[in-house]
Amino acid sequence: MIGRLRGAVAEVAEEDALIDVAGVGYVVRCGSRTLSRLPAIGDEALLHVETQWSEALGMRLYGFLTRDERHAFVVLQSIQGVGPKAALGVLDVLSPPELAAAAARGDKAIVARAQGVGPKLALRIVTELKDKPLADGPTAAAFHAEIAAGVHAPPPPSAAGEATAALMGLGVAEAVARRVVEHAVLKLGEDAAIGALVKAALQELGR
Numbered sequence: 001m002i003g004r005l006r007g008a009v010a011e012v013a014e015e016d017a018l019i020d021v022a023g024v025g026y027v028v029r030c031g032s033r034t035l036s037r038l039p040a041i042g043d044e045a046l047l048h049v050e051t052q053w054s055e056a057l058g059m060r061l062y063g064f065l066t067r068d069e070r071h072a073f074v075v076l077q078s079i080q081g082v083g084p085k086a087a088l089g090v091l092d093v094l095s096p097p098e099l100a101a102a103a104a105r106g107d108k109a110i111v112a113r114a115q116g117v118g119p120k121l122a123l124r125i126v127t128e129l130k131d132k133p134l135a136d137g138p139t140a141a142a143f144h145a146e147i148a149a150g151v152h153a154p155p156p157p158s159a160a161g162e163a164t165a166a167l168m169g170l171g172v173a174e175a176v177a178r179r180v181v182e183h184a185v186l187k188l189g190e191d192a193a194i195g196a197l198v199k200a201a202l203q204e205l206g207r
Contacts (some may be wrong), residue, residue, distance in 0.1 A: 002026075006045070017063065032178060034047075049061050064091075069091055081124065086117055092115070099129065103129035108122040108126050
C-alpha cells in the first residue's frame with residue numbers, strides 16, 4: 001500500500017496529477033482544490049495518499065496535501081452512499097475543519113453544495129460525522145476541542161467562491177471555473193464584486 005509520495009509534478013489534468021518519483025510516474029486522483037494548489041510543473045510535491053483497490057477499477061491512488069484531508073476522505077466513505085467521487089467533492093467544498101464545524105451545526109445545506117451530493121445524502125453526512133473524528137494523529141483531540149469552541153467555524157463565502165459556484169451553475173466544470181475566476185481576481189482585485197468576477201471569467205472562457 002502506498003501512503004505517501006514525494007516527487008516532481010510532471011502533469012496536471014482535470015481529475016488527476018502525474019507525480020514523478022525517481023523516474024516512475026504515479027497517476028494520483030485528486031480533488032480540484034488539491035490540484036489547484038499543487039506546485040508548478042517540475043517542482044516537488046508531497047502528497048498523502050490513500051490506496052484503494054476494486055475488481056472493476058484495479059488500484060487507484062487518491063492524493064491530498066494534508067494527512068487530515070486523507071483521513072477525512074476515508075471517514076466520509078464509511079458513510080453509506082458516499083464513494084470516492086462524492087468524498088472528493090465534499091472536500092473540494094469544505095476543508096476538514098469546515099466540514100467538522102458544519103457537522104457540529106447540522107448544516108446540511110453547505111455540504112449539499114458538493115458535486116454529487118444531494119440533500120438526503122448531505123443530511124446523512126452531517127448526522128453521522130457528529131460522532132466521527134475528522135483529524136488524525138495526536139492533534140485530533142485539540143482539533144475537535146477547537147471545533148466545539150467555534151475556532152474553525154467556516155468564514156462567509158468569498159466573492160470568488162460565489163463566482164465559481166455561479167459558473168458551475170452555468171455548466172462550467174469546477175476546475176475550469178476555479179481557474180478563470182482566479183484569473184479574474186488577479187485582474188480585478190480581491191475586492192471585486194461577484195458580478196464583475198463572473199463577467200471577467202466568462203470573457204476569459206470566450207478567448
